Amino acid sequence: MSADSSEPDLPPAVAGWFAARGWSVRRHQQAMLAAARAGRHALLVAPTGAGKTLAGFLPSIVDLAERPMDRLHTLYVSPLKALAVDVRRNLLDPIEEMGLPVRVETRTGDTPSDRKARQRARPPEMLLTTPESLSLLLSYPDAAGLFATLRTVVIDEVHAFANQKRGDLLALCLSRLQRLAPGMRRVALSATVADPDAYRAWLAPDGDIDAVDLVRGDPGVPARISILLPEDRVPWSGHSGRYAAEQVMAEIETHRTTIVFCNTRALAELIFQDLWKVNLQSLPIGIHHGSLSREARRKVEGAMAAGLLRGLVATASLDLGVDWGDVDLVIQMGAPKGSSRLLQRIGRSNHRLDEPSEAVLVPGNRFEYLEARAALDAVDEGELDPDVFRPGTLDVLAQHIMACACAEPFAANQLYEEVTGAAPYSGLDRETFDRVLHYIESGGYALKAYDRFRRLTLGADGLWRVTHPQFAQQHRLNAGIIVEAPMVEVRFRNGRSLGKVEELFAAALTPGDTFFFAGMALEVERVDATDLVVRATSKSARIPSYMGARLPISTNLADRVRRLLHDHDQWPRFPADVREWLEVQDRRSVLPSPGQLLVETFPREGRHYMVAYSFEGWNAHQSLGMLITRRMETAGLMPLGFVANDYALGTYSLKPVTNPAALFSPDILEDEFVEWVQGSALLKRAFREVAVIGGLVERQQPGKKKSGRQVTFSTDLIYDVLRRYEPDHLLLRAAWADARARMTDVGRLAHLLDTAADRMVHVDLPRISPMAVPVLVLIGRETVAQGLADDALLEEAELLAAEAMRED
Template sequence: MPLSTPFTDWFATRGWRVRRHQAEMLAVAERGEHALLVAATGAGKTLAGFLPSLVDLAANPSDRLHTLYVSPLKALAADVERNLLGPIAEMGLGISVESRSGDTSSDKKARQRGRPPNILLTTPESLSLLLSYPDSFAMFAALKTVVIDEIHAFAPGKRGDLLSLALSRLQAIAPDFRRVGLSATIADPAQYAAWLAPDADARAVTLVEGEPGADPDIRILLPEGAVPWAGHSGRYAVHQVMAQIAKNRTTIIFCNTRGLAELIFQELWKVNDLSLPIAIHHGSLDREARQRAETAMAEGRLRALVATASLDLGLDWGDVDCVIQMGAPKGSSRLLQRIGRANHRLDEPSRALIVPGNRFEYLEARAALDAVEAGERDADRFRPGALDVLAQHVMALACAAPFREADLLAEIRTAAPYRWIDAAIFGRLLGFVRDGGYALKSYDRFRRLAPDGHGGWRISHPRLAAQHRLNAGIIVEAPMADVRFRNGRRLGRVEEYFASTLTPGDTFAFAGLSLEVETIRDTDLIVRATTRPARIPSYMGARMAISTRLADRVRGFLADPTSWRCFPDDVRDWLEMQARRSVLPRPGELLVETFPHEGVHYMVCYPFEGWNAHQSLGMLVTKRMERAGLQPLGFVASDYAIAIWSLREVTNPEALFDAEILSDEFALWVEQSHLLKRAFREVAVIGGLIERQHPGKRKSGRQVTFSTDLIFDVLKKYEPDHLLLEAAWADARERLTDVARLGDLLDRAAGTMLHRALSRISPLAVPVLVLIGRESVAGPDVDDALLGEAADALAAAAMSGD
């Protein structure tokens, strides 16, 4: 597919050349093949994905939808639209480009269905909604290409399930369209090729690898004093971070949680003596606030932006000089993705700094640097497609047109995540979509499908189509409360459980401001600005866990004293004292230490399997200890370790960690805990059993929770094998408890446990013991100053001379 004069001239005026992978993408398109491009950030990846479409449209003008671009973020689609329109205008190409998301006006959405642009930029959720309209068949009939950007960001999860199902429907409408996936951080391209391909045939996808770029310049920012024993915010380094902001034109400071982003912004502002323009960006802020920050960054009006994963992906701000990661990166792929926001030019190194929050996080940061240098990426684990997502998709297609069961099953099975669905499972799922299932079918509100009189199914009432489109979506947030000024201006949302802890006169930090609560009206927090000290909101949800490959590298450090030479003195002293007092486990071994401290017996183990798996194991082991009469008092978990304290000494930890705990205690614990009800609430919303909103009215989080809890109790009693209970169990096992890593942990414990009975606390135990009494399951953003005070006393006991 040769480039015509407008394209060659456009490249020449910029002093650019067509890179090898861009030329390969043109050749692959000319052969009509699907493609997966894996290329470094700054390599012109997005342009490579669009170039075949632009060349084809320039040569063969059309008034139909030619290319669909799908991204994980609305902001990314808007950024790509801006970056495409410029070159199209400069080359004088008559190609129309528009984006479509939840932020698009209703008038524009309606017009797009009847008169779509040549290139439409959207998200998985908006694409699913488009497919729910009868005119989707005409809209997509001439589709030639679907480009999926940052494919790694959603393919292994529920949003990927929804997108894969949408691709199966698009294939039924336009059988010959090409599928193109783009990413910078894929460890196993074959996995993604299978997900991308029709019928999961990875051989149908051509892998294109990008030209290598300059190696990134990544450094660890060490404190002026010692690396802290505990904490994870890195707030001790705010003066150093502020100095970096002053040195650079533009800096992005990434934080792993929204609460931490608010905290770091507040701390930076306190030391911003030069009054440099700094902003904050995260998913709970109002859309206008996020867009203002994005526009200011794009126009070069900000010196720094404090952000969360909301800006991990793809936004092309070429003038960002440096990226700073506050706290541990948790994975080499995530670190590379964030580093890629700096410079955004392939031939120049991106600069990044990591600010570790504590000594284990220092080891993790060092492991991430080594992994990046070795070209090692974090592997993703694909699981079977979720049933609640499939139920939502079936309802969307029913809103578009009647369907026959066998035909729809055959179509769905072309989507890789749903190859496992057979006629029996699909029959059960169709029964749920039709009338809610056996225990609910007598209620009219759950009757959504009816026979169409021709052997197929249709929606039972036209109003259900509008209801579906109003409530569809995969992302189910925790119940939220709006934060508003008295004049009605909305700042964003905090979670209802946090709002419930506030009373008039309380203060909290949000959107970069200190706010005082004036009054609380239903789900609105009415606030005013204040200069009084403020709390940081905490947010629910699973945490980012250290990746398996980084955990393996950290274990490698512990077992290899020769690697300690480049560590700071205080970190090296910590490990050397641990080797003298106890032992440092080798890779594959599970170290368990027991010791008395302040009249209580402690058991600390070091699995390095991440907070979610450790939290689950702590619950299970504590329950087993109760039955054994060991009188446990509590436990605390970090990404690296679990500490359990009890009135009686544990002398045989092997008995507490055997693999049967997953079959015996696990099922009982999940049944009795909040986990299953929490998972059911999400699958009930996604599956369409519970509606979040009606025209002009949105249910509060409490109302949704009350409704789902009632239905959960009914199904558990009268239909325990209900499809949604099955889906909730799958979520509770995999997502909320990280059962796969939990299983790996127990397998390792079975044959490699090292038990050390000590007379006092060990140096390795200090970072996790500091958390006792200072961290809740829901509030991970702990006050580092309090942790530091507690750590000093524990460290004195652990590090003092023999």
């Protein structure tokens, strides 16, 4: 820790604690103290390991040491439920060691109900919670009393969720808290972000960004990042870096503790198996991802915290928070997708600012090599990916309004003012607010059918109130922002649960099938509505295909990859096979300049291929593939299918595309896009989420928890009925907004189409080009049926079943 001559004026208990450790208060910790003394809101932006959490709590500790109070003083909100390890080190230990009479308690969905009741009756000075649990606390009639004394709210890891639905909910909660405790200070802690002002604006009450101090932590020592290339070769295809298992194992052997990050859960399982095969020393290695059972995750987290593991294969489930202490190497399998994400992952290693973090990237193919190179350059230059802040969603607003109604009667005018004081809702017009209110009241339908069944009524006093306590109880049971995909439980016959997989994946399995899960090869014994019963097997498992979010490459990184492609001066840095790949491409086709959109067409084995190198990321390309193949169908080109990755889109058809410009025209977004999204499962999936969050359907009823599966059934049907009779309904609007923003990446798609005509360079080739190979090898691996109606699929299924069942 750095010494500092200007020690702040600290109470003896706190000053003594620092002194006993030979520490001094660091600069950013002082700045946070100063902001607190001045009564100002504050955003602390600092790299991981900079003592951020303590900096966030320090002002509250000091205040409580100076002026003890037996009421709620500080609220700490984290997106993570698993706070235990981190908070013990950063908060409980210091408070104990300082000998302060400060009670600290946690409150999450897992907290027993008797403790929850006690917390409301006799709140601790510091309460640690999640956005969802905070919203629930605010839905009780005693919320006003409970929070009246609140001085500070500390929001941790704000970069991880401020611009998502949980961020919308928290912003609304902050507005409410501010009304209950007008003097409350807002404090947020963030990893290094591209645009701290965007987060200041999010944090600020009533859009007053100047009320928020920006405090920057000291930059850490630059990370030491390298690209791992076994024998200096990069494979043509693949996207996982699996070929490098031996080298990865060698890295684990030579480090204390290594985290191996993978981009999907399925990949994590495969990589774990690959590593296990070459783990000749039988080192303790573990696996951690969001599908594993909570017990399995807690066990691995405990083993990590205790320093028992040498390696941990993980996914984004580890991206957040939890501080692992002794990790000295981070390995990224496959492409990093974005420089901010890479930096945050690297931040998992070596939490001492005076030593560099060490990281190794393992690109899976040649494009991914360029992406890894680009990410490294971006990190060197300190370029981060900007975060996009969109308007707050209406389903979250509905949930919040219901919570407010459960707490106490409210006047619409006052609540509207309060809601628009939250940054995500600052642009919300009164008409939309009223529609949401009407929706809470009786469903918001044009047909006045439910006047008798209203959940809210407007009293003669001008206040809205809940008509029956039962509705408040229902709200509290159903509130929450995370809506899981329908899942089935993976378990052994003896009942031991291993975790959950998406129902879609389970539905494709039959007894005798094998797959990797929880680090084991498993054989299916039985599949039923809620369970996948398995046993361990030594048979080799087939590739798991359970899904999980796939993040697209960031715009910044994509731009860098384009520049690397085109800038010959960079090529000497590349391995020989990547260089050769680019040189042959240059000779045989075109290497597009960063501004150009290269489209190649060529025949191969009786089919005609078109590959567009648009670099807009996997989601946008997937959407574009659906749309373009439809157009090809209409144009009589007889498309057979398409493949998409982060860099390009490839189509194949029986007739050649001669005029690609006609396919890439922006009007596709007006007609075909709408038609496609409405007919696709995307919107139904989005609708399911908004219907649950918005409280249209219950996720849970008193005494019985619905399985995710039952929820799916009914929301699909509700969607159909609503679309047929009231297509302009609030929830359909909300589902549309979600589908556009998150699922189809329509922003990048629109950019691509709007500029395609000016930027397109079409090259007609006699045969496949080098750049097309990493794209087209995907064909046959991802056999997604395109353009086929459900009927055709059913007919095909019948044929297969008949063939399989035929007695020869």
